[in-house]
Amino acid sequence: MSWRKEQRRAERGYHHGNLKEALLQAALGLIAEKGAAGFTFADAARMAGVSAAAPYRHFRDRDELLSSIAQRGFEQFEARLTAAWDDGRPDTVTAFERVGRAYLAFAREEPAFYNAMFESGLPVDANPALQAASERAFNIIRAAAERLAALAPPGTPRPPAMMMALHIWSMAHGVASLFSRGDAARRKLPMSPDELLEAEVLIYLRGLGFPTDRRAPAKGAEPPPVPPEASSGSSVPPGGTPGGPWGKPK
Amino acid sequence: MSWRKEQRRAERGYHHGNLKEALLQAALGLIAEKGAAGFTFADAARMAGVSAAAPYRHFRDRDELLSSIAQRGFEQFEARLTAAWDDGRPDTVTAFERVGRAYLAFAREEPAFYNAMFESGLPVDANPALQAASERAFNIIRAAAERLAALAPPGTPRPPAMMMALHIWSMAHGVASLFSRGDAARRKLPMSPDELLEAEVLIYLRGLGFPTDRRAPAKGAEPPPVPPEASSGSSVPPGGTPGGPWGKPK
């Protein structure tokens, strides 16, 4: 169609042909490298081989570029959480923890997105599209929490799923912010961020009365797998799961 | 001594007399208002009634001003956590939760400090003094966790205090970051951030096997969210603490 120029040489031709995308990519690289604060509109333009004014044909201002990136970030985030959740397979608790790990993995592997989404100081709820995207991502956690809440052992009060979701989110976000990125990640920890979060979530779920020793429901649909041994009364038998949900601190 | 000029009129006289402090205060106000990213060295100078170059007599550059503020922030943070912990009085669990609330209160009441400390993108561990201050603040949580861990009921494996401290920190930080500040605070929640964190911590402690029914706060200082009828024995009796550590969602 119209890309021939661009395919021959990226910076040739008066018209770039794909500038918007090029700017987004450039910005992504710059943010990963220097943080959203250090990222410069002019730098992105330069990197795309275009004058400093050109980006204004595609973004109202610097903030809109940042918002676009955050938006994409939330979409990818949602996709990854969705994949991790995998509709609760093979069992709800396992899938739930996979979601937690996916949260950390995203923060670690997509620092630019994460930065734009959570650390750029963008007024998220000033932008409806952005807020909606953020909401959709959170809804994955919410849905998972809902499924988990439904598993509450008989006799145990069923916790509000919304509350659980907010709790889990705050744990994942706290661990990611404090230990899983940037300089703070260098803080010497007794365990990896992943292990830290996993233990945290397991202990929390135990506190809600959920059985947290993983078992393998080969193919059964979820509902039944309430443990066969839950007869002893307390769902948190003293000394059960010897060593607790945390591994031996190496 | 030398303040006479300054006392007569803040901006009179060739020499300000107290510029460093004035700049810190100005910056604090600006950061509270526009965030660390929006804060401008020149603006602070203007606000102090001084030329744009003057601040360089007191701070190597803009980042050093920011670091100074973060440093002070960590010190005040430590002081507030220390006061909240109050050496574990009247009982460890109560004091522990007071620390959690103090964390949120600090984030809410000192947005400028919080911003400089956690959201400014400062390379915390590039600055030894800053890192040390941050460490000291964390040590309050660590010490509290230590005391809590020592309370592990007999028969229960004693959790590593360091892990507990990191967990609690991540919860408090997650809640503060996501729900207790700025725009995100507007997200409609089923409960206040304080209640959210309190429930989260209580559930977590329950998951560790701790008894979490508060015992009598001397004289109604504490609104006991859990009615005093939970005494059946197991720390997590099935159906015990009816309603769980969370209040009824209003």
Add this chain to the structure above:
DNA sequence: CAGCTCATGTGAACGGCTTTTACATGAGCC
């Protein structure tokens, strides 16, 4: 009190960034 000195503040200047404006280019369409 005279005079010296040094910390502290000023003004001007440099380069960089953001954003706007008037103008240039050329891709797609008749």
Add this chain to the structure above:
DNA sequence: GGCTCATGTAAAAGCCGTTCACATGAGCTG
């Protein structure tokens, strides 16, 4: 071939951070 409009450019205004030579005056020294 010629029009038109999206897309790019250059130039300029205004702001910032930072540096440098220079100004001021507070406090010491004699």
